[in-house]
Amino acid sequence: MARNEARRSRNWRQRLMGWAVLLVVGYVLYAGALFVMQDRVVWPRHMIPAVDAPSLNAYGIEQMWVDIGGGExxxxxxLRGRVVGGDVNQKRPLVVMAHGNAELIDDHINRMLNYRDLGVSSLMVEYRGYGRSDGSPGQRGIVDDTARALELVLERPEVDRARLIYHGRSIGGGVMCALAERIEPSGMILESSFTSAAGMAKRFGVPGFLLNSPFRNDRVVKGFAGPILLLHGTGDEIIPVEHSRKLKAMAKHGTLIEQDAGHNDYPRDAAKMWEDIEGWLVAEGL
Known part of the structure; x- marks a missing residue:
């Protein structure tokens, strides 16, 4: 009887070890597949059809091309912000905008026009591989391109370097925070963004060190002394509002405004969002 019990115990331990090995192997395969596929998940440009450029002259938008090397x-x-009197060289704020990962700069003409009407100039740089742009997307390349374009625009006589604002939506918040580590802005607007891409990856059981585009918004927000406006929908199921609440707690000078909305439909009340942005710009002297 004792031998039978010992045999059963040994068999049970062997089964447990077998299951543990299967779980480990399964997890490694799962994490490996996500590692290989991550750029298609994080940057789903294949889902966005290429479109012809809109008639930018009708909006007064100037099209620029940034050389990224290799003939690409x-x-x-x-777009210049409106000023009283129409002096093209009058100093005005500049906002740099970055869109979500399933969008194009074409989707944000109205935002540029809204900033124009507030007297704020705006710059948008397309992500590599998106729309009419060459290359393959990734954190380093996109931030390189945005920094290069920004440096060119900062040389313009109408740009007030002391009133430089970054506005990033969703993953664009990560782009703007990463840009802030290179060229410090006067203030930032993070809309429906996250604490870090690593934090998002944890939801899927993937360790952050495997990410090609880690986007450490949390680190940047903690170290940024300027004002930060956080905008988020309370019903956001893609990037839950808790991310912005955590960023608000980390910020030295942060303002959080929540709205009844999800992720892809934020803002449901666009007029309210622009009132909030204008009020924040005025209150912060930007």
Whole structure:
């Protein structure tokens, strides 16, 4: 009887070890597949059809092209903010905008026009591989391109370097935070963004060190002394509002405004969002 019990115990331990090995192997295969496929998941440009450029002259938008090497280039748009008297060289704020990972700069013409009407110039740089831009997307390349375009625009006489604002939506918040580590802005607007891409990856059981584009918004927000406006929908199921609440707690000078909305439909009340942005710009002297 004792031998039978010992045999059963040994068999049970062997089964447990077998299951443990299967779980480990399964997890490694799962994490490996996500590692290989991550750029298609994080940057789903294959899901966005290429479109012809809109008639930018009708909006007063200037089209720019940024050389990224190897004979490739990315598209950028610049629009001057309106000023009283129409002096083209009058100093005005500049906002740099970055869109979500399933969008194009073409989707944000109205945002550029809204900033124009607030007297704020705007710059948008397309992500590599998106729309009419060459290359393959990734954190380093996209931030390189945005920094290069920004440096060119900062040389313009109408740009007030002391009133430089970054506005990033969703993954664009990561792009803007990463840009802030290179060229410090006066203030930042993070819309429906996250604490870090690593934090998002944890939801899927993937360790952050496997990410090609880690986007450490949390680190940047903690170290940024300027004002930060956080905008988020309370019903966001893609990037839960808790991310912005955590960023608000980390910020030295942060303002969080929540709205009844999800992720892809934020903002449901666009007029309210622009009122909030204008009020924040005025209150912060930007």
């Amino acid at each position: 280039r990315v598209e950028a748009w610049y």
